[in-house]
Amino acid sequence: MPSVLPDGEPVPDDGSLPASALDDAGDRPLAFYLHVPYCATRCGYCDFNTYTATELRGSGGVLASRDNYAETLADEIRLARKVLGDDPRPVRTVFVGGGTPTLLAAGDLVRMLGAVREEFGLADDAEITTEANPESVGPEYLQVLRAGGFNRISFGMQSARQHVLKVLDRTHTPGRPEACVAEARAAGFEHVNLDLIYGTPGESDDDWRASLEAAVGAGPDHVSAYALIVEEGTQLARRIRRGEVPMTDDDVHADRYLIAEDVLAGAGYSWYEVSNWATSEAGRCLHNELYWRGADWWGAGPGAHSHVGGVRWWNVKHPGAYAAALAEGRSPGAGREKLSAEDRRVERILLELRLREGVPLSLLREAGLAAASRALGDGLLQAGPYAEGRAVLTLPGRLLADGVVRDLVD
Numbered sequence: 001m002p003s004v005l006p007d008g009e010p011v012p013d014d015g016s017l018p019a020s021a022l023d024d025a026g027d028r029p030l031a032f033y034l035h036v037p038y039c040a041t042r043c044g045y046c047d048f049n050t051y052t053a054t055e056l057r058g059s060g061g062v063l064a065s066r067d068n069y070a071e072t073l074a075d076e077i078r079l080a081r082k083v084l085g086d087d088p089r090p091v092r093t094v095f096v097g098g099g100t101p102t103l104l105a106a107g108d109l110v111r112m113l114g115a116v117r118e119e120f121g122l123a124d125d126a127e128i129t130t131e132a133n134p135e136s137v138g139p140e141y142l143q144v145l146r147a148g149g150f151n152r153i154s155f156g157m158q159s160a161r162q163h164v165l166k167v168l169d170r171t172h173t174p175g176r177p178e179a180c181v182a183e184a185r186a187a188g189f190e191h192v193n194l195d196l197i198y199g200t201p202g203e204s205d206d207d208w209r210a211s212l213e214a215a216v217g218a219g220p221d222h223v224s225a226y227a228l229i230v231e232e233g234t235q236l237a238r239r240i241r242r243g244e245v246p247m248t249d250d251d252v253h254a255d256r257y258l259i260a261e262d263v264l265a266g267a268g269y270s271w272y273e274v275s276n277w278a279t280s281e282a283g284r285c286l287h288n289e290l291y292w293r294g295a296d297w298w299g300a301g302p303g304a305h306s307h308v309g310g311v312r313w314w315n316v317k318h319p320g321a322y323a324a325a326l327a328e329g330r331s332p333g334a335g336r337e338k339l340s341a342e343d344r345r346v347e348r349i350l351l352e353l354r355l356r357e358g359v360p361l362s363l364l365r366e367a368g369l370a371a372a373s374r375a376l377g378d379g380l381l382q383a384g385p386y387a388e389g390r391a392v393l394t395l396p397g398r399l400l401a402d403g404v405v406r407d408l409v410d
Contacts, residue, residue: 006314006335006337007335008313008314008334008335008336008337009335009336009337010335010336011313011331011333011334011335011336012331013330013331014082014083014330014331015079015080015082015083015331015333016083017083017084017308017309017311018311018338020309020310021308021309021310021311022084022085022087022308022309023309024309025087025089025296025308025309026088026089028294028295028296028309029089029092029093029290029295029296030087030089030090030091030092030120030295030296030297030298031091031092031093031094031095031287031290031291031295031296031297031298032077032080032091032093032094032095032116032120032297032298032299032300033094033095033097033287033297033298033299033300033301033304033305033306034073034094034095034096034097034101034112034113034116034300034301034304035049035097035098035099035299035300035301035302035303035304036066036069036096036097036098036099036100036101036103036104036301037049037050037051037098037099037301037302037303037319038050038051038052038053038066038069038098038099038100038103038104039051039052039098039099039100039103040052040053040100040103040133040136040171041169041171048098048099049099049302049303049317050098050099050100051099051319056319056320066103066104069104069108069319070104070108070109070111070112071111072322072323072326072327073112073115073300073301074111074112074115075326075327076300076301076326076332077112077115077116077119077298077300078115078119079326079331080119080120080298080300081119081120083331084298084308089120090120090121090122090123090126091116091117091120091121091122091123091126092123092126092127092286092290092295093126093127093128093129093286093287093290094113094116094122094126094127094128094129094287095129095130095287095288096109096112096113096129096130096131097130097131098131100131100132100133100136101130101131101132102130102131102132102133102136102137102141103133103136106141106142106144106145106148107144107148109130109145109148109150110144110145110148110149110150113128113148113149113150114148114149117149122149127151127152127191127285127286127287128149128150128151128152129150129151129152129153129154129285129287130145130150130152130153130154131153131154131155131156132153132154132155132156132180133155133156133172134155134156134157134172134173134176134177134179134180135171135172135173135176137180137183138183139183139186139187142183142184142186142187142189143187143188145187146187146188146189150189151189151190151191152189152190152191152192152193152285153184153189153191153192153193154192154193154194154195154222154224154285155177155180155181155184155192155193155194155195156170156172156177156195157177157178157194157195157196157211157214157215158170158195158196158197158211159174159196159197159200159203159207159211160174160175160207160210160211160214160215161174161203161207161210161211162174163202163207164200164202164203164207164211167200167201167202167203167245168197168200175214177194177215177218178214178215178217178218181194181218181219181220182218182219185219190282191221191222191282191283192219192220192221192222193220193221193222193223193224193285194215194218194220194222194223194224195224195226196211196212196215196223196224196225196226196260197225197226197227197228198211198225198226198227198228198253198256198257198260199227199228199248199252199253199256200228200248201245201246201247201248202245202246203248205255205256205259208256208259208260209259209263212225212259212260212263212264213263216263216264216267216269221278221279221280221282221283222276222277222278222279222283222284222285223264223269223276223277223278224275224276224277225257225260225264225275225276225277226275227253227256227257227275228248254399257398257399258395258399260277261395264277265277270356271356271398272284272355272356273288273289273292273354273355273356274354274393274398274401276288289355291351292351292352292354292355293351293352294307294344294347294348294351296308296309299314299315300315301315301322302315302316302317302318302319302321302322302332303315303316303317310338310339310344311336311337311338311339312336312337312338312339313333313334313335313336313337314333314334314335314336315332315333315334316332316333316334317334345363346409348363349363349364349368349405349408349409350405350409353391353393353401353404353405353408354393354401354405356392357390357392358381358382358390358391358392358393359390359391359408360389360390361389361390361391362389364391364408365410367410368407368408368409368410371404371407371408371410372391372407372408374407375391375397375404375407375408379394379396379397380393380394380396380397380400380404381393381394381397381404382394382397391408
């Protein structure tokens, strides 16, 4: 959830959408993202829209409190029901992210999910996920979540090495994320993810391999591995600028990615998106796949983004302003934009190329097709799927995905 919002046209006070946004809605899945903007401490690399208790003190009063946050967010879910009217679609996925959702009581997360269920209904095979900090959950907490309908959980592991965690300002103890996987399994969670970050200043190849092996050894059915991006305005960016820690270069990132593919593939994980691996089709994160495939989703919470039928909008950032708008019966939307057909074509290419199934060549124009032909010759796209009408990245192509996609959208 980025901390900087784009510009856009005003959102109506009632949140109403253009009538065209729901054209053919029945052909698209509907998902919900529920943002919890609270953290115990701010990680040095984090640029998300999150707030510590100190940052909120005196800036929003009771409206910014996490004590009543679940009910405030439920108010936006009820607003969504009014905006979407008699849209009959049950919700296919719900993802609770942050921030640190598990700073709230487990019952609060269950109540937030309950509001989605009450207003929209859930598909019979709905995927219900929450992110979790390893130090903020235990067996009883996980049991409450599972009993309340959550069936997938994602733990922020980042690294197995203490000195790497220290650079990232992560406060959990090495070994705790692995223990959480066992506790989640014991609570009945069907799908468990561990998030890892590579390229942290001071991390070695051996550190990274050890983190991957620790993650695999814990037995999750999904692993996400992301290159560290140093965002301007973060504590880590300031430390690098002062020369306190070194910047990691792109070649190191590429080497770490190849190590990830080697370790994960060797342990039975298959990539299905450039930064994500799963042990089975069922283990893939459907919620993220809906994003990548242009489905409809409603993002509830401060700073959350939504997309329905080519209309994208985003909420005000501050929890106090967000709660005040809902208390006054207004949409918390800060701005919106209507995507053109060309915008949607470009976004499909940008997002779908990252998937194992690739992007249809029918979306490419003449220059893009020529670029795809060059990429095929350079070994960046697979020959078989390309001949079958899709552009699919090879392993070298995954390393250069950003460059490949820039050429294809021409």
